[in-house]
Each structure stands twice: as structure tokens, then as C-alpha cells.
Amino acid sequence: MNTAALSDSQLASRVVLYEFWTFGCINCRNVLPHTKAWHDRYAPDGLVLLAIHTPEFDRERDPDAVAAFLAERSIEYPVLLDPDKVVWRRWSNRYWPAFYLYDADGDLRRRHVGEGRYDEMETAIRVLLRVAPGSPRASVAT
Incomplete structure (x- = not known):
């Protein structure tokens, strides 16, 4: 959705x-x-x-419901x-939400499950993209 x-x-x-x-997961x-x-x-x-x-419940399997959630937000x-x-099984994932950050070489650089540690993920993103901390877009106050 949202792309080819x-x-x-x-x-x-x-x-x-x-x-x-x-979309039914409060942590997500x-x-x-x-x-x-x-x-x-x-x-x-x-x-x-x-x-x-990756739906947990039957009501989350409806593509129209997912599209509506995306549009609302x-x-x-x-x-x-x-x-x-x-994909969930191929990645051996077990949790919602789960984040996997890969660098340009295809190497896993950071994995995080659940809420929190937003500043750490953002710092990792900035480092991999080589965005200077003083850049107008760089902010750990998300």
C-alpha cells in the first residue's frame, strides 16, 4: 500500500x-x-x-480496514x-511493534521491540545516513 x-x-x-x-495493537x-x-x-x-x-486478529486482515487506518492517520x-x-515467519519475528534497521550494505545495525528508546533509534538512523546532529532535520525530540 502507498507505493508500487x-x-x-x-x-x-x-x-x-x-x-x-x-493497527489493532496499542503499542503500535x-x-x-x-x-x-x-x-x-x-x-x-x-x-x-x-x-x-501483520494482523493479530481477523478484523485486522481486511485490506480496506488497513487502508482506512492509513488514511485517517x-x-x-x-x-x-x-x-x-x-514475512513474519521468514524473519522469525514474534512481537508487535518490532523494528529492524539495516545499513546500506544490508547489515542489521539495530533491532528494537516495543515502545521507547526513540532517541537511540533516531541516533542510529542519523549515523547510518550520515546526517549531522546539527542538521535542521536531526532531532531526538520526536
């Missing part, structure tokens, strides 16, 4: 933040302002944010629908 299908080649040599989430909703801020702030510097919507970054937990 992304290929591996489009993600190669890019800093990518993957987020496993579902609580991290949303931070996730949106990172996208808005760092996409111009090359950050690719890919949210992987003005979420514009790419969202992959994973209703059968194919």
Missing part, C-alpha cells in the same frame, strides 16, 4: 527501517508518531521506511500487507 511493489534492487544500497505492526499506535516523524524527517536523506502490517510511507504471516 518494491524490489530488492530498489532497496539495495539504502538504509532501510522495517517495522512489524498491526503509540510508536506511530515517532515512526511518522522519522519518515518525514529522514526520507529526504535516503531513509526507506517499510511497515509490514496520514501515513504515506510504504506498507506491506502480510495477512498470512509469511
